[in-house]
Amino acid sequence: xxxxxxxxxxxxxxxxxxxxxxxxxxxxxxxxxxxxxxxxxxxxxxxxxxxxxxxxxxxxxxxxxxxxxxxxxxxxxxxxxxxxxxxxxxxxxxxxxxxxxxxxxxxxxxxxxxxxxxxxxxxxxxxxxxxxxxxxxxxxxxxxxxxxxxxxxxxxxxxxxxxxxxxxxxxxxxxxxxxxxxxxxxxxxxxxxxxxxxxxxxxxxxxxxxxxxxxxxxxxxxxxxxxxxxxxxxxxxxxxxxxxxxxxxxxxxxxxxxxxxxxxxxxxxxxxxxxxxxxxxxxxxxxxxxxxxxxxxxxxxxxxxxxxxxxxxxxxxxxxxxxxxxxxxxxxxxxxxxxxxxxxxxxxxxxxxxxxxxxxxxxxxxxxxxxxxxxxxxxxxxxxxxxxxxxxxxx
Numbered sequence: 470x471x472x473x474x475x476x477x478x479x480x481x482x483x484x485x486x487x488x489x490x491x492x493x494x495x496x497x498x499x500x501x502x503x504x505x506x507x508x509x510x511x512x513x514x515x516x517x518x519x520x521x522x523x524x525x526x527x528x529x530x531x532x533x534x535x536x537x538x539x540x541x542x543x544x545x546x547x548x549x550x551x552x553x554x555x556x557x558x559x560x561x562x563x564x565x566x567x568x569x570x571x572x573x574x575x576x577x578x579x580x581x582x583x584x585x586x587x588x589x590x591x592x593x594x595x596x597x598x599x600x601x602x603x604x605x606x607x608x609x610x611x612x613x614x615x616x617x618x619x620x621x622x623x624x625x626x627x628x629x630x631x632x633x634x635x636x637x638x639x640x641x642x643x644x645x646x647x648x649x650x651x652x653x654x655x656x657x658x659x660x661x662x663x664x665x666x667x668x669x670x671x672x673x674x675x676x677x678x679x680x681x682x683x684x685x686x687x688x689x690x691x692x693x694x695x696x697x698x699x700x701x702x703x704x705x706x707x708x709x710x711x712x713x714x715x716x717x718x719x720x721x722x723x724x725x726x727x728x729x730x731x732x733x734x735x736x737x738x739x740x741x742x743x744x745x746x747x748x749x750x751x752x753x754x755x756x757x758x759x760x761x762x763x764x765x766x767x768x769x770x771x772x773x774x775x776x777x778x779x780x781x782x783x784x785x786x787x788x789x790x791x792x793x794x795x796x797x798x799x800x801x802x803x804x805x806x807x808x809x810x811x812x813x814x815x816x817x818x819x820x821x822x823x824x825x826x827x828x829x830x831x832x833x834x835x836x837x838x839x840x841x842x843x844x845x846x847x848x849x850x851x852x853x854x855x856x857x858x859x860x861x862x863x864x
Contacts, residue, residue: 540553
């Protein structure tokens with residue numbers, strides 16, 4: 470067997486930036502053999518300037534919205550953003566497909582090896598079937614209704630079946646969109662289908678979400694009025710949205726909470742209690758550039774870190790971002806939270822993400838037998854990603 474040997478100024482193995490003079494050894498396909506000292510590696514070492522890392526994992530994206538780049542202006546706030554998505558997402562089929570294809574290629578070129586993708590339709594199936602990226606498909610349900618919950622869910626189950634028939638059954642889940650678009654009856658139906666699966670949900674992306682669940686007030690009432698959605702059935706829980714809906718999702722194996730812009734300490738405490746009770750693994754996904762794009766607000770990153778939350782990273786979609794680059798997300802987090810250490814940023818976007826999506830047997834770290842991809846991040850300055858840093862695939 471012929472081996473390839475890789476050495477750079479820094480080597481991140483999926484958990485830590487290793488000290489010493491290390492060499493990564495793989496076979497020709499990139500399957501990891503070992504990491505050893507350079508003095509023991511022999512000859513034929515490929516040498517790079519920068520940092521070597523496993524491939525990135527993008528835990529939250531909407532490939533279907535890739536045609537909406539620059540369609541919605543920055544700073545609308547969440548409710549107006551949602552209204553614009555509803556009114557502007559329709560387009561010519563060929564334009565949607567071309568945009569999804571370009572976005573898939575952009576993510577691959579940007580070092581992304583796996584994606585947790587939100588799907589409302591089967592439109593992305595063909596691209597994913599031929600993609601070099603591994604996808605987990607979150608079939609996203611929207612149903613703020615009690616009496617028609619089963620009928621609405623059946624439509625999304627049809628989408629799920631199309632993914633399953635295309636070979637994605639183990640890589641697909643039925644999931645709720647967000648607390649403000651899912652009724653109690655719908656949460657319970659989704660909970661039934663999520664047993665043993667991983668699910669995602671947009672969580673506390675706006676202050677109005679908690680206002681709705683606490684007192685049935687706030688900006689989401691304007692959304693329902695505009696969309697002619699009755700809220701007569703809904704009664705406030707007198708507590709935050711997370712503390713209201715999370716007990717209704719107690720059967721899933723993993724829960725991916727996305728955005729978390731207005732999450733508090735009491736919400737984190739509540740999530741830990743449920744995790745202990747149900748043996749669920751809860752992950753907290755940061756989409757910093759989307760949060761800034763929509764509401765010019767960032768999640769409480771230091772609070773999540775101080776509680777030892779399992780953090781992962783996503784890009785969201787082109788409707789709410791200027792790129793689908795994990796490196797850009799890490800750069801934004803580092804800029805706004807200067808105390809963040811680079812090995813933690815890289816861990817969130819590699820090994821943590823792979824574990825959250827159930828791809829950690831293949832991706833996320835330079836461990837023997839894995840094939841995580843090899844990235845080179847250049848222009849690392851003072852142990853930080855710089856404005857001039859770029860990422861490219863080595864293997």
